[in-house]
Amino acid sequence: MIKKKSSEKKIAQHEVSIGVVGSGSFATAIVKMLVENCKVVHWCVRNEFVKGAIELRGHNPTYLTSVSFDLKKLKVTTDINELVSACEIVVLATPSIYLSDALDKMTCNYDNKIFVSAIKGIVPKVNDVVGNYLRDEFKIGFRNQAVIAGPCHAEEVAMERLSYLTIAVAEDEVATKLKDLFSSDFINVHCTRDILGNEYSAILKNIYAVGAGISSGLGYGDNFTAVFVSNAVREMEVFLEAVYEVPRDVNESAYLGDLLVTAYSLFSRNRNLGNLIGKGYTVKSAIQSMNMIAEGYYAADSVYHTSKEKNLTTPIIDTIYNVLYKEKNAETEFKKLTLKLN
Structure with a gap:
């Protein structure tokens, strides 16, 4: 009961709309982290099969299948524009080789949105890191970016083993917000400014x-x-x-x-x-x-x-x-x- 009251207090203090793009193992782990503290988590998955399976059974059918989601806390879509339009914070958690395919479909207004990269690779289209890609291709400055680092394996998050996130972000206000959204009994969060x-x-x-x-x-x-x-x-x-x-x-x-x-x-x-x-x-x-x-x-x-x-x-x-x-x-x-x- 104590844990539940603490969670409800966090939600009341931080009415933040947040979404995750990607349906692999780490994306699934991130959604699991966020549902601890959010009333609703928007989730953009790769296709209608994955969407339908999650909405029907409350599990990702392909990755971290043991993780069970409360469907009342999820809003699943295959349309990135629907997610970005609805969210203040967008977490990018696709493999790097698929990121440009996902973002090239983004035609909605994304001014003043915070984009959080949980991607640990080079974007092949530009042969550069995600931060520079967002800045150069989409004019998303570093003040509107954050980076999630570990050490944090998705499989251990699924088992709720104590894990650690480092969130690199330029603005203190955003750092506080992200720390509250991701922290839980099994996730410890540290913030830094060393984005790149x-x-x-x-x-x-x-x-x-x-x-x-x-x-x-x-x-x-x-x-x-x-x-x-x-x-x-x-x-x-x-x-x-x-x-x-x-x-x-x-x-x-x-x-x-x-x-x-x-x-x-x-x-x-x-x-x-x-x-x-x-x-x-x-x-x-x-x-x-x-x-x-x-x-x-x-x-x-x-x-x-x-x-x-x-x-x-x-x-x-x-x-x-x-x-x-x-x-x-x-x-x-x-x-x-x-x-x-x-």
Whole structure:
């Protein structure tokens, strides 16, 4: 009863219309987070089949199927214009490769809306991060943007295991609002102003997780993985300072914590992709064997070229790029990498 009264108090204080675009595992987890504190959550899903299944049974039929929703708290649609028009805050939670397809359909007025990116990848259409894409293509400035980072696996949210979100946002008022909307008994929220840094770190940790998976598939043990991750966080710091230099501590949870959980967890799709490659799958066959998008694969190409353009020393990124895109032998490339780590 105490928990219910606390939730009702939050709703009364924060009458915010919020919607989620996407129907994958993390989008589903975000909807689960939001229904804890919202009277209604708008949800734009990919097609009528998914919409119908949710409205009929209260479950996403494809991802996190164990999560049950109170249908009185959901307004499901397949029309992004319907959702954006109805919402003050729009959470983007599609895979990066599908984001432009979704937003290209947005013809409604979105002035003064807050767009929150929960996407941890590069937008292929412009070969850039979501924040820059929103700014350049849709004139949505950083004051109207926010970024969600982890460490937070969707599967653990589904089980209501204690998880942590970092929300990067420019405006204090928006930060407070988002923190209240996402916080619950099983979600702790921390806010920061490092919007692009959090976005880039979320992308980088996926690439490094592919590498951690490759090393596991090749038979490297915990000792090597520890050295690999230790070097990866230092490499991340070099990259972040080169692309967006602001005061930050990469040892904080949004950076190092998110990297650790993505590199080690069996829930990590990027680690699982790398593990298959390390076991001898071709990159193409490994991708085809997975039913979810591994963002690290798509991001590795863009991040590698950014590293080269800025003349950075990034041996781990280089190694993963060579395996994924140059068809170099994983075992040979990782033997070379072991000599560059310390």
